[in-house]
Amino acid sequence: MAEVNFCLGPHVGLRPAVPGIKRAPDPPESYSALELQVAEPPVQQLEVISGVESVQLPCRTTAELHDVVKVEWTDSGDRKVHVHSCVPEEPEDQNQVYRDRTEMREDPLRTGDLSLTLRFPTVRDNRTYTCSVYSRAGRPRVETRVELQVRAQQVEVDSGAESVQLPFETTADLPEDTLVVWWCDEPEPAKKVHEHGTESDQHEVYRGRTRMREDPLNTGIFTLTLNRPTVRDAGTYACRVYGAGLIFLREKTFQLTVKGVSVLLLCAPTAAAVSLNVSPNLQQFFSDDSVSLSCVVGAQAGGQAVKRTAGGQTDLCGSGFGTFDGSSCTVSGLSPSDSGVYWCEAACEQMSQQVNISVCPRNDFARCPFILEIPALPVTAGSEVTLRCRNKDGSTHAVYFFRNGVHIRDTTMQRVKVEEFSVSEVQQSDEGLYWCSTDLLGPSHRSWLSVRAPPAPPPPPSVSLVRLICLLVVVCLFCICTVLMVLMCCSRKTGNKSPVAMEMTQCFGEYDDIAAGISTEHDF
Structure with missing residues (x-):
C-alpha cells in the first residue's frame, strides 16, 4: 500500500488517490470544524523543577487530521511558541524567546501526537500554552491547553553554617565564549552574585564569599558555593548561561532559605550572641587609614577571633592581616588588598554579623x-x-x-x-x-x-509556679493561724470564771495570814 501524505496544503488541492481505496469527495472549502471527543478540554496542570533538560506539553487527538495544514502552539501572551506547517512558503514567526528550544515529533498529523517538547524551561516560562490545529479554512479545529509551572529548587541551610551549595549540572564541552552568571533576583534590586572568570560588577555583599569549580565549561558543572550564609542571603538565585551574542541557552533557579535558628543554641543554651564593633564606624576608607575591630560577647570583650575574606582567601587577624592584642584587631596602613568581608568568631562557632570594608587608593583620583x-x-x-x-x-x-x-x-x-x-x-x-x-x-x-x-521592650516580670505555690501556702497558714487565735479569744471571754475566783480567794487568804504575822512580830 502506498504511503498517504497527511500534510497537504491548499496549494495541493485534492488528496492523492490510493490504490484499492475509493476516494471520498473532497470537503467543502468552508469546512472549519472537526468532531472532537472533548469540546472544551480542561486546562492540564504540569509542574517541573527548574534545571530539567526539557518538558513535554501533551497534546493528543484521535480526530481525523487529513485536511489539517498547520499545528500551532501559542502562550498566554499570544506569542507563537512553535508552528508545524504544511505550507513551505509560510513565514517563520516563532517568538525569539522560544527560538531553538522547541521540537515536535515526526509526522504528528499521522500519529495524532501533537505534543511539544520545550527545552531548558525556566520560571519565565510559567504560562498557559495552547495547541491549535488549523484546516484549510484557516480556523482552529483542535485545541488543548496546558498550564506549565516551573518551580525553583528548594535549598535550606542554617545561619552560621560554613557554606551552602546551589547545585547545577548541565551539558559539558560548552564553547569558550559561553557566559555563566549567577544572580540574586529577589529581594529586589537584583544583585550579581558571581560571574565565571571575572569579579567585575560583583555585588559587595558576595565579594570574597563565592566560588565555582574549575573548568566549568568543559565539565558542565556550574554549582555555586556561598560561604558563611546569613539570614540576609535568603532569596531567589538563578544561574543563567548565554552563548555567543548573549543568546540565552539555559537557566536554573533556586529558592534559598537561611534558617535563623543558630546551631550555637545546641552548644550552649545560655551563650550570649557575639557582635562586632568597628571604629571608626565606616565601610569605606582611603589607603593608609586605620580601622579597629573588636568582638563582644554579652557585656564582655575579648576571647574571640577576628577573621576576614579578601581576594577569595580567609585569614585570621594577627597571622594573615593586622595586629591582635587579645581584645581588638587593628589594621593600620590600609591598602586596596584589605577590601573584603570581616566578622567575629567565638566559642561553639558563634559568628557575628559581617561587615564589608572597601579601601580606595588615595592617589588614584580618576578611579576614586x-x-x-x-x-x-x-x-x-x-x-x-x-x-x-x-x-x-x-x-x-x-x-x-x-x-x-x-x-x-x-x-x-x-x-x-x-x-x-x-x-x-x-x-x-x-x-x-x-x-x-x-x-x-x-x-x-x-x-x-x-x-x-x-530592641523589644523588656517583658513584664513573671512569677514562677513554685514561687506562686509557696506564696499561697504562706497566705493559707497565716489565715488559719488568725482564725484560731480569734476563736481562742472568743472562748476565753464567754467561758465559766468561778474556778479562777475561788483560787484567787484562797490566795488572798494566805496573804492575809502572812501579813498578820508580820504585823505581830514588829508591833512596838
Missing part, C-alpha cells in the same frame, strides 16, 4: 575621587543617620546621592547637589545600596546600609 561615609554596623530603626562624601583631605564634597540606582531628590523633587544626606528617623525602607557621584567626577564605591529593628 572620594569615599562615602556610611555606617558599617546596622542602624537602629527610628534613629538618625547622615551620609557624606569625603575628600582625601577630610573635607566634604557636594554630590548627588543614590539609593538602589535611583537618584535621591530633595523635598521639591529637584536633582540637587548636597554635602550630606540625612534621615532623621530611619525606617526599614531606607535599607539599600548607596553611593554618591558628581557631574564631572566618577561615582564612589557602593555600600549597603543595614537597618535593624529597635
Whole structure:
C-alpha cells in the first residue's frame, strides 16, 4: 500500500488517490470544524523543577487530521511558541524567546501526537500554552491547553553554617565564549552574585564569599558555593548561561532559605550572641587609614577571633592581616588588598554579623575621587543617620546621592547637589545600596546600609509556679493561724470564771495570814 501524505496544503488541492481505496469527495472549502471527543478540554496542570533538560506539553487527538495544514502552539501572551506547517512558503514567526528550544515529533498529523517538547524551561516560562490545529479554512479545529509551572529548587541551610551549595549540572564541552552568571533576583534590586572568570560588577555583599569549580565549561558543572550564609542571603538565585551574542541557552533557579535558628543554641543554651564593633564606624576608607575591630560577647570583650575574606582567601587577624592584642584587631596602613568581608568568631562557632570594608587608593583620583561615609554596623530603626562624601583631605564634597540606582531628590523633587544626606528617623525602607557621584567626577564605591529593628521592650516580670505555690501556702497558714487565735479569744471571754475566783480567794487568804504575822512580830 502506498504511503498517504497527511500534510497537504491548499496549494495541493485534492488528496492523492490510493490504490484499492475509493476516494471520498473532497470537503467543502468552508469546512472549519472537526468532531472532537472533548469540546472544551480542561486546562492540564504540569509542574517541573527548574534545571530539567526539557518538558513535554501533551497534546493528543484521535480526530481525523487529513485536511489539517498547520499545528500551532501559542502562550498566554499570544506569542507563537512553535508552528508545524504544511505550507513551505509560510513565514517563520516563532517568538525569539522560544527560538531553538522547541521540537515536535515526526509526522504528528499521522500519529495524532501533537505534543511539544520545550527545552531548558525556566520560571519565565510559567504560562498557559495552547495547541491549535488549523484546516484549510484557516480556523482552529483542535485545541488543548496546558498550564506549565516551573518551580525553583528548594535549598535550606542554617545561619552560621560554613557554606551552602546551589547545585547545577548541565551539558559539558560548552564553547569558550559561553557566559555563566549567577544572580540574586529577589529581594529586589537584583544583585550579581558571581560571574565565571571575572569579579567585575560583583555585588559587595558576595565579594570574597563565592566560588565555582574549575573548568566549568568543559565539565558542565556550574554549582555555586556561598560561604558563611546569613539570614540576609535568603532569596531567589538563578544561574543563567548565554552563548555567543548573549543568546540565552539555559537557566536554573533556586529558592534559598537561611534558617535563623543558630546551631550555637545546641552548644550552649545560655551563650550570649557575639557582635562586632568597628571604629571608626565606616565601610569605606582611603589607603593608609586605620580601622579597629573588636568582638563582644554579652557585656564582655575579648576571647574571640577576628577573621576576614579578601581576594577569595580567609585569614585570621594577627597571622594573615593586622595586629591582635587579645581584645581588638587593628589594621593600620590600609591598602586596596584589605577590601573584603570581616566578622567575629567565638566559642561553639558563634559568628557575628559581617561587615564589608572597601579601601580606595588615595592617589588614584580618576578611579576614586572620594569615599562615602556610611555606617558599617546596622542602624537602629527610628534613629538618625547622615551620609557624606569625603575628600582625601577630610573635607566634604557636594554630590548627588543614590539609593538602589535611583537618584535621591530633595523635598521639591529637584536633582540637587548636597554635602550630606540625612534621615532623621530611619525606617526599614531606607535599607539599600548607596553611593554618591558628581557631574564631572566618577561615582564612589557602593555600600549597603543595614537597618535593624529597635530592641523589644523588656517583658513584664513573671512569677514562677513554685514561687506562686509557696506564696499561697504562706497566705493559707497565716489565715488559719488568725482564725484560731480569734476563736481562742472568743472562748476565753464567754467561758465559766468561778474556778479562777475561788483560787484567787484562797490566795488572798494566805496573804492575809502572812501579813498578820508580820504585823505581830514588829508591833512596838
